[in-house]
Amino acid sequence: MSLSRFIFTLGVVLVFGGCTVLKENFGKQEEDTPTLLRKFESEVELTRAWSRKIGRSNRRKEVKVVPAVQGSRVYAASVDGRVTALNSADGERIWTLDVSEYYNKKDFEAPGWFADGNDQEIISGGVSVLGDLVVVATSVGEIVAINEEDGTLKWRVSIGSEAVVPPQLNAELVVVQAIDGKVTALKREEGDKKWTYANSVPSLTMRGTSTPILFENLAMTGYANGHVVVLTLTQGYPVIDLRIAIPEGKSDLDRIVDVDGKMALVGDKLYAVSYQGNLVGIDLPGQAVAWSHKASSVEGLAAGFGQLYMVHEDGRISAHDMDDGAETWVVDGLRYRGLNAPSTISSYLVMGDQDGWIHLLAQSDGRFVGRKRLRRFSAKAIRSEIVVDADRVYVMDTGGRLTAYDIR
Numbered sequence: 001m002s003l004s005r006f007i008f009t010l011g012v013v014l015v016f017g018g019c020t021v022l023k024e025n026f027g028k029q030e031e032d033t034p035t036l037l038r039k040f041e042s043e044v045e046l047t048r049a050w051s052r053k054i055g056r057s058n059r060r061k062e063v064k065v066v067p068a069v070q071g072s073r074v075y076a077a078s079v080d081g082r083v084t085a086l087n088s089a090d091g092e093r094i095w096t097l098d099v100s101e102y103y104n105k106k107d108f109e110a111p112g113w114f115a116d117g118n119d120q121e122i123i124s125g126g127v128s129v130l131g132d133l134v135v136v137a138t139s140v141g142e143i144v145a146i147n148e149e150d151g152t153l154k155w156r157v158s159i160g161s162e163a164v165v166p167p168q169l170n171a172e173l174v175v176v177q178a179i180d181g182k183v184t185a186l187k188r189e190e191g192d193k194k195w196t197y198a199n200s201v202p203s204l205t206m207r208g209t210s211t212p213i214l215f216e217n218l219a220m221t222g223y224a225n226g227h228v229v230v231l232t233l234t235q236g237y238p239v240i241d242l243r244i245a246i247p248e249g250k251s252d253l254d255r256i257v258d259v260d261g262k263m264a265l266v267g268d269k270l271y272a273v274s275y276q277g278n279l280v281g282i283d284l285p286g287q288a289v290a291w292s293h294k295a296s297s298v299e300g301l302a303a304g305f306g307q308l309y310m311v312h313e314d315g316r317i318s319a320h321d322m323d324d325g326a327e328t329w330v331v332d333g334l335r336y337r338g339l340n341a342p343s344t345i346s347s348y349l350v351m352g353d354q355d356g357w358i359h360l361l362a363q364s365d366g367r368f369v370g371r372k373r374l375r376r377f378s379a380k381a382i383r384s385e386i387v388v389d390a391d392r393v394y395v396m397d398t399g400g401r402l403t404a405y406d407i408r
Helices: none
Strands: 003-008 012-014 019-022 045-055 068-070 073-077 083-087 095-097 123-130 132-139 142-147 153-158 173-177 183-187 195-198 204-206 214-217 218-222 227-232 237-243 264-266 271-273 277-283 287-294 301-304 307-311 317-321 328-333 343-346 348-352 356-362 369-375 388-389 391-394 401-406
Touching: 003 237, 045 369, 068 388, 073 123, 073 195, 073 391, 073 401, 142 173, 183 218, 183 328, 218 391, 227 271, 264 301, 271 301, 343 388
Parallel strands: 019 204
Antiparallel strands: 003 012, 012 019, 045 401, 068 073, 073 083, 083 095, 123 132, 132 142, 142 153, 173 183, 183 195, 214 218, 218 227, 227 237, 264 271, 271 277, 277 287, 301 307, 307 317, 317 328, 343 348, 348 356, 356 369, 388 391, 391 401
């Protein structure tokens, strides 16, 4: 795996596996000032249940170390290599595995991007858990599997390239998409490779990938070339390959149409959005795009109450009817605040921003119903998707801290 830095006309970019990958938010302009927050009458409260430091701060914008919940445990990781299981009731640690013990400085010499003296950023993809297995992705292109019960190492396997999204699990496989565009399926018991699917990657892409959705015998994911692909889990064979965005414009930047944001699966319909492309509803049985509307998002979608919720490139939030994609409401009170991917909880929409604020909106009409800041004088950005469990949300900030809030 080769990695080198160079200066591009509009920012710093990364050359990885033959393609150029944008490191920073290249689209942000000087005039894109974050919208000032306005007061409103709160309808619900976010009450902090507990807060725990997991590990070192995360300086890489593209790395979103999402936590995971299963039963009475919540699992979190930090970029310096610590994977921790905590009691969801009180945040008490059950076990911690430091995967940095399996690496040395030489492992990070090729991708010098990640090394800073003795301060390597090791974990690059968030946590996933299912049954007796916890998995994370590392910046040297490995998937690390951990025994859920006691936090001991089960196996480590190289997939050849870094993944910046959580690997996904089912009863038999671990499926992960790397930044070189390849989707790899590993056998969950021993980590042996079952199949790899490669798709073409444009010469210039954003530094991120879609997170595959696993359902029955299918894996659904998006690509930097504007395609959504559905693969069989048995062989990795594409049964659906649909272009949802067509590159437009003269420059390479104008022609970026990455499908990196979170997709949504509701019944037999798959919903996806691309950067500088479209919001689409895909009829899976018919293997066709049912409807399409112009849109641009890198964070993606949430679904609830017959609607899709999208954070636009500029920070606007909109709701769309699932049947035809028609816009039902739009909110512009959080523009340019660096919102993360939206999540739904009860009848609300929840998301975080670059200043450590958690925002709650009503799914019905988009009105603000609640707001909370992580820590008033030392708030860190919330880049990772907020994880929902019943009436509780788990927020991982860039300071390496996991905080649980109850919605009342």
